[in-house]
Amino acid sequence: MDPTNRRLELLALLQARPEWSGTELAERLAVSARTLRRDIGRLRDLGYAVDSATGTEGGYRLGHGRALPPLALVDAEAVAVAVGLRMAATSGVAGLDDAVTSAIAKLETALPPRLRQQVSALGQDPLRLGGHGAQEVVADTLVALALAVRRTERLRIAYRDGAGRRTRRDLDPHRLVRTDTHWYLVARDVAKDDWRVLRVDRVSDPRPLGVRFHLHDPPDAAELVSQALEFGPHENRALVRLDVSLDRARRLAPSVAGRMTADGTSTLVGLSDDDPWWTARFLLSLACPFAVIEGPALLTELHRLGKELAALQPGTSTTPAPSH
Numbered sequence: 001m002d003p004t005n006r007r008l009e010l011l012a013l014l015q016a017r018p019e020w021s022g023t024e025l026a027e028r029l030a031v032s033a034r035t036l037r038r039d040i041g042r043l044r045d046l047g048y049a050v051d052s053a054t055g056t057e058g059g060y061r062l063g064h065g066r067a068l069p070p071l072a073l074v075d076a077e078a079v080a081v082a083v084g085l086r087m088a089a090t091s092g093v094a095g096l097d098d099a100v101t102s103a104i105a106k107l108e109t110a111l112p113p114r115l116r117q118q119v120s121a122l123g124q125d126p127l128r129l130g131g132h133g134a135q136e137v138v139a140d141t142l143v144a145l146a147l148a149v150r151r152t153e154r155l156r157i158a159y160r161d162g163a164g165r166r167t168r169r170d171l172d173p174h175r176l177v178r179t180d181t182h183w184y185l186v187a188r189d190v191a192k193d194d195w196r197v198l199r200v201d202r203v204s205d206p207r208p209l210g211v212r213f214h215l216h217d218p219p220d221a222a223e224l225v226s227q228a229l230e231f232g233p234h235e236n237r238a239l240v241r242l243d244v245s246l247d248r249a250r251r252l253a254p255s256v257a258g259r260m261t262a263d264g265t266s267t268l269v270g271l272s273d274d275d276p277w278w279t280a281r282f283l284l285s286l287a288c289p290f291a292v293i294e295g296p297a298l299l300t301e302l303h304r305l306g307k308e309l310a311a312l313q314p315g316t317s318t319t320p321a322p323s324h
Helices: 003-016 022-029 033-045 075-089 097-110 113-124 139-151 221-231 246-252 276-285 296-310
Strands: 050-053 059-062 153-160 166-178 183-189 194-199 203-212 237-242 258-263 266-272 290-294
Touching (some): 003 033, 003 059, 022 033, 022 059, 113 139, 139 203, 166 221, 183 221, 194 221, 246 258, 246 266, 276 296, 290 296
Antiparallel strands (some): 050 059, 153 166, 237 266, 237 290
8 A cells, every 4th residue: 555545544543533552553554563653653743643552552542733734534524524614604603704715615625526516516506494403314315416406417216205105206306405304305306297395304216317407497496395384285283373573583483484474463473394393392492482373283292391391300301202
């Protein structure tokens, strides 16, 4: 193995766990103890704080240096960091703009073209409605969808609907949209020649078909998702009155959570979400008085949560389990 590549692999190993014995590292790199010591010395010369551990075999761990040396990232780590930086650029945190822009430029310049395409697709195409905390999705699936959106390439996917039915669909993907609870794909269903809003966590096995497409007058993806959440076939629906003005409610609650209308000095919010566990906690997180006018599933979850909180004794804690 080339010495440079070997030292990069050594650095990745040191970053992967708190401590290694010299024997373990030498075996993983297929080198002698003398070569390992020489490579450790070279990393120290480059600014990495590699500490020696005492013991019969000796050992090494990566310590905290006085300056930031170069980092060795595997492909998935590099994509994650770059996408995170792109999201930080729109976070609204004062004082970070120049630093984030500089970091993005440095990292993306160093990325291989195949990784740069993934970062660009994930970082630029998704729309965001509401805040953070969307349900986890398979990273490879999200990357495949984002690339198809960016390349305007037709996809074949497997999809599981809310009732558990599985189908295969050919789609012309338009945009990705992220809400408080889920990632959504807005796409044209080729067979039905109609627009669909699909939850990404229910998508599997996305396969590009090698067919490019052109969308004529595509819809507003954010509005389509908002309409689907408001009028779609949800199992649990609720109407909630927030004891704040409409303007205040719009600042507190993401617009995708439901349609808001003024009701005197209060605000009516029509929630349509098939996850009452999340909806109950979302309402509590708003830190304003509210009343559930309609929504038996939501009321049941709020009562259950209230009993758990009321049962707490001083010095105890609880982590309520999802009911779904």
